[in-house]
Amino acid sequence: MDAGDDANGNGGASGTGGAGVSRQPGRAPLAAIAESLQRERRRAGLSLAEVARRAGIAKSTLSQLESGTGNPSVETLWALSVTLNVSFAQLVDPPRPRVRVVRAGEGVAFAAEHADYVATLLASSPPHARRDIFLVSAEPGTARESDPHEPGAIEHVVLSTGRALVGLTDDPVELRPGDYIAYPGDEPHVFRALEPGTFAVLVQEHH
Amino acid sequence: MDAGDDANGNGGASGTGGAGVSRQPGRAPLAAIAESLQRERRRAGLSLAEVARRAGIAKSTLSQLESGTGNPSVETLWALSVTLNVSFAQLVDPPRPRVRVVRAGEGVAFAAEHADYVATLLASSPPHARRDIFLVSAEPGTARESDPHEPGAIEHVVLSTGRALVGLTDDPVELRPGDYIAYPGDEPHVFRALEPGTFAVLVQEHH
DNA sequence: GAGGATCGTTCGTCAAGGCGAACGAAACGA
DNA sequence: TCGTTTCGTTCGCCTTGACGAACGATCCTC
16 A cells, blocks of 8 residues: 555555454564555655654664664654555555455436535546546535445545535534545535635545 | 555544644554553453463553553554454554545645645555545746656646646646646656646546 | 452563664765 | 765664563452
């Protein structure tokens, strides 16, 4: 991984973890951490000093970590994971190849259920790519509640204009233009426009 | 760009979390680790001394960790996760739904090579699913030309506000709010804002 | 109650993590 | 060529994690 992702993902841990759990390699994956740190930093196009500054650690420390020397504390690694926008688990867990199966016949059939909610499919996922991109146009009124999708699904929303309450039904977040949110698509979630002319970009990932 | 991310991640949460970006729990979850350690140990019905012995660490150390004091190194936590048969991620991440929010203006801003172009990484891709989501903020002026990425890469752009010329360098297309374009990322492409305050959502896929 | 065994915490010591500063290497420009 | 800037590594110093031993508390049995 890069990193991240998890956005979903991996979420967690869970996810990941899951798997990983049980049999972990006896040795702590310091080398893997070193690799991940450097890869993610380069990926972001940042210098060692810059990342260290943002994470609030010494660049000498980061240098040692990237070279595989050292055994970082949880706080140090956490700060780096936050700065690099990578899930903590992903830094530590050896990136295992995950084979995912997309079952035949699966597909998110999408239709606007409510008049005050319109989603336009911009890019549909080919058989093996698993992401759909929607442009969502919504007006204040009924919220659009979605039943959970397949396990592991993740949704990303970037609000373009207006205001909206988005996220898990339990705990929605108010978004303003430019705000971004990601949440597990396999739990009940909601999209409720708070202003007329609310637009958003929705990226759905299925696994 | 790419980056990673997790944006979503879960988060980072998952772990990681997030990153800097967003606000994950800014603080390292030492309290959560403490709780998890004790819960898992009790679940296994083992004494503190026994777990310490199996993990090869001092029981005093484990005692402190379970009390929330201390900031364990990766090796120490790893040894405990193996002994308790719990994924490392699970120890660190509180097993909760991960919702990640990146507010406008937050996030890892990619510095733009040009002053009039800023891309913010919202979600980065995991190792095998590769997609990065960026919020692009651009001002009229120099165009932002990108060198080709890996073969097979595809970019999707949804314009939120303003106007922009987007697409292959040879044949860019003028986008208005709500417009969408997709083009091969492995050919030279360009993003040129035509109005001040132009925002767009960029989804990169690599293969 | 005294003795023993087990539990988890606290204390003193030592090694290692983390830091700032200095250093060499490489890339520009004058 | 020299000076400047930026990169990443290396070098002492100090703080802190980790250890082992001792300690009080609890729960037994005799």
